[in-house]
Amino acid sequence: xSTQILIPQLGTEITEAExxxxxxxxxxxVALGDPILAITTTKMAIDIExxxxxxxxxxxxxxxxxPVGAVVGEIA
Amino acid sequence: xxxxxxxxxRLGGSGPDLLFVHGFGADRLSWAANAPQxxxxxxxxxxxxxxxxxxxxxxxxxxxQALADAVARALPDLSGPAVIVGHSLGGTVALHLAAxxxxxxxxxxxxxxxxxxxxxxxxxLTAFPVLETPDQAQALLERLVERKRLIAPAMVAHxxxxxxxxxxxxxxxxxAQALMTLPAPALPDLPIDLIxxxxxxxxPPPVALPATALVLPDTGHMPQxxxxxxxxxxxxxxxxxVS
Numbered sequence: 001x002s003t004q005i006l007i008p009q010l011g012t013e014i015t016e017a018e019x020x021x022x023x024x025x026x027x028x029x030v031a032l033g034d035p036i037l038a039i040t041t042t043k044m045a046i047d048i049e050x051x052x053x054x055x056x057x058x059x060x061x062x063x064x065x066x067p068v069g070a071v072v073g074e075i076a
Numbered sequence: 077x078x079x080x081x082x083x084x085x086r087l088g089g090s091g092p093d094l095l096f097v098h099g100f101g102a103d104r105l106s107w108a109a110n111a112p113q114x115x116x117x118x119x120x121x122x123x124x125x126x127x128x129x130x131x132x133x134x135x136x137x138x139x140x141q142a143l144a145d146a147v148a149r150a151l152p153d154l155s156g157p158a159v160i161v162g163h164s165l166g167g168t169v170a171l172h173l174a175a176x177x178x179x180x181x182x183x184x185x186x187x188x189x190x191x192x193x194x195x196x197x198x199x200x201l202t203a204f205p206v207l208e209t210p211d212q213a214q215a216l217l218e219r220l221v222e223r224k225r226l227i228a229p230a231m232v233a234h235x236x237x238x239x240x241x242x243x244x245x246x247x248x249x250x251x252a253q254a255l256m257t258l259p260a261p262a263l264p265d266l267p268i269d270l271i272x273x274x275x276x277x278x279x280p281p282p283v284a285l286p287a288t289a290l291v292l293p294d295t296g297h298m299p300q301x302x303x304x305x306x307x308x309x310x311x312x313x314x315x316x317x318v319s
Contacts, residue, residue, distance in 0.1 A: 009112035011087060011105065011122070020228070033305060038225055043105045045228035049305050 002076035003052035007039065007066045014041045019064045019072060023047070026058040030075060037072065050075060078134040080126035080146040087122060089115030092318050093154045093180070094311070096122045097147070097173070099164030100190075100251060101204045101235070103129025106163070109304035110311070117315045118159070123147060125169065127247030129238070138250035140165065140190075140258065144172030156180030157318040161311055163187040163300060164279055165251070171261045178264070182318040185269045185311055187299050191258045192270075193279040200278055201252035205245045207236065221296040222275050267317065269310050273299050 007017050017039040024036050030050040037048040050056075054075040060066055085104055094114060096107045104111075104122035111120050124131040126146045127138075136142035147169065158180045162170030167189025174181040190196060200219060207213045210232050217227045217235065239245055270288070272281040273295030281291060290310060295302045 008109075009115070010108045011112045012085075013105065014108060021225070035223075040228045040230050041108065042230055043234045044108060044231045044301070045226045046109045046301065046304070047223070047226065 002074045003054070004071045005037065005048065005051060005073040005075065007068050007070045007072060008048070009068055010041055010046075014043065014068070016065050016067045017041045017046075019060050019062050019066060020045065021062055022058055024056055026056065028056050030054065030056050039066075077136070078132070079149075080134050080136045080142055081132050082126055082143070082146040082150040083124040083129065083131040084147075084150045084152075085122045085124075087111055087115060087120040089118050089120045091118045092315055093156070093158035094118035094120050094315065095158060095160045096120075097160060097162040097166030097169050098123075098125065098128065099166050100201065100255060101128070101248060102163070103238070105129070105234075107300065110161075110300050110308055113308055114311060114315070117312055123150065125166070127244065127251055133241060133243035133247040135247045135250050138247075138252075138254035140168040140254070140261070141172050143251070144169045144176055147173055148176040151177065154180045157182040159183045159185065159311070159314045159318055161185040161187070162189060164297065165190050165255060167192070168258065168261050171264065174264050174266060181266065183267045183269075183314045184264075185271065185314055187271045187307065188273060188276050188279045188281070188297055189261075189270075190255055190279060191261045192282065193276075194282055195280065196255060196258075197278045198256050201255055205239070205248035205252060207239060210236065219277055219296075220298050221302055222273070222294050223302060226298070226301055267314070269314060271299050271307060271310060273297060273302065
């Protein structure tokens, strides 16, 4: 079973975020809670933590703009 | 003189009221990694303190009491129970607020609360209201965190844009002055969760913290951003406790 990595809800005033930097490589093994992705909104930067342990598959690349709720990667 | 006014934002959700009070120089958006994640467990409110974000600039004497009074005036009639989360200056405001509406506040989550540490970084407080350039702002704001990348150009621009409001710099200087002479606040008879970054350089943790305090390694003055999921877990537990 895989777990999707989503752009989280960031409040009513922020609707999208830029994929700033993947902090781990595609195919890397990550542990629940590891910071794996840096995103930037129009106001601030946030680190996204791994929502599960497993192997990371990256689905959106650095520089992409992703709306809230978008699937940016998967952990299986 | 215009009394200080806070601006309240209801993010939605249902359940106990959960109110987030930001720190000096910040605004309601500083809770982007926390408040929106908790609408499944609470009725979530964020706010802009007087002289911050979208709130008007008058701050009165700039004291935590004056800011808490403004929040209390902005609050609708909450039926309770309520949990207040406060960061830094907001932690001290939360303590005053708990005293102002004691009938509804059941639990406090205080993140690096001002007045409870041994020494606030006066240099930071003095420099923030007079920031002019992106380079200056970047350097100063980087003192807030251990992971420098969290101070993105977007955040620097947001901070500098806020400082362009006509009376904003004077308002923040007044709040900063009050913070520099802040007496240690009294703790109410309420459950309080204390969260502190071990590497906080703005408001370092006291040497003697209660054993129940959550001290986060490799974390600076912004645990709600630097260790968001750990902070959110503490808030969730507080919401369960009051429900």
